[in-house]
Amino acid sequence: MTIVTDASDTAQAAADTGIQAFLVTFIIRRFDPEVDAEPRWVDYDVELYSTDRVLDALHKIKWEVDGSLSFRRSCAHGICGSDAMRINGRNRLACKTLIKDLDISKPIYVEAIKGLPLEKDLIVDMxxxxxxxxxxxxxxxxxxxxxxxxxxxxxxxxxxxxxxxxxxxxxxxxxxxxxxxxxxxxxxxxxxxxxxxxxxxxxxxxxxxxxxxxxxxxxxxxxxxxxxxxxxxxxxxxxxxxxxxxxxxxxxxxxx
Missing domain, CATH: 1.10.1060.10 (Alpha-helical ferredoxin)
Structure with a gap:
């Protein structure tokens, strides 16, 4: 399943600033306990700047593409610690992980942290x-x-x-x-x-x-x-x- 955002606003903003935008593929491990027996991977293609963070991508997906995506976040500045998740197999804070620091020539995999009961999508029972x-x-x-x-x-x-x-x-x-x-x-x-x-x-x-x-x-x-x-x-x-x-x-x- 691939879901693509309407990139017109992003493209116009990129043209205005001279900053290049990129189409980045995110593969997110989704799980809704009300309908899913097991977690499933869902693809999303989104337009992002290299200076965007993974949290920005998740916001874009939730606000513009699929409002059912669930994850925790609060301060968005690496202080509250609520948006810890596995990004490309490593535990990171989504708000501190810049797109430019990832290899966007390949899909970016995002899933909930391990070892704690999975509640929904990227949310675990703490x-x-x-x-x-x-x-x-x-x-x-x-x-x-x-x-x-x-x-x-x-x-x-x-x-x-x-x-x-x-x-x-x-x-x-x-x-x-x-x-x-x-x-x-x-x-x-x-x-x-x-x-x-x-x-x-x-x-x-x-x-x-x-x-x-x-x-x-x-x-x-x-x-x-x-x-x-x-x-x-x-x-x-x-x-x-x-x-x-x-x-x-x-x-x-x-x-x-």
């Missing part, structure tokens, strides 16, 4: 992902009382220790790129461990031992096989595999 996130207690737990009307002071050096893992936007790109997570429904997954790391190494926190005990479980950090899929998938550039390794070391010796 509850198992957030359940693991909540289980590691991703919030500051401090037993001491700060001085009256004062903040909890932390040095620049202490803040730097966990700075990288504060960048997580909970998009699930890392977790759903992990082969262990695909095959083991109990594994916490990289994102949960990253968010545990953020507090385990926070000098203001007093519950590192609690989180380390949680992650010392058979489905915790020891299930990681260090394939680096998670680090490669992270749209924020977090060194996920390194963070997991640091948590492993902390389990063995205690936080230091």
């Amino acid at each position: 509850e198992p992902f957030f359940a693991s996130y909540r289980e590691v207690q991703p919030f500051l737990i401090a037993n001491s009382t700060p001085p009256k009307d004062k903040e909890r002071i932390q040095s620049i050096a202490d803040r730097e220790i966990f700075d990288d893992t504060t960048k997580c936007i909970l998009c699930a790109a890392c977790t759903s790129s992990c082969p262990v997570f695909w095959t083991d429904g109990q594994y916490f997954g990289p994102a949960a461990i990253v968010n545990a790391h953020r507090f385990i190494f926070d000098s203001r926190d007093d519950a590192a031992d609690v989180r380390l005990d949680i992650l010392n479980d058979k489905e915790g950090v020891w299930r990681c096989r260090t394939t680096f899929n998670c680090t490669e998938a992270c749209p924020r550039g977090i060194e996920v595999t390194k963070a997991i390794a640091e948590v492993k070391q902390a389990v063995l010796r205690g936080r230091s």
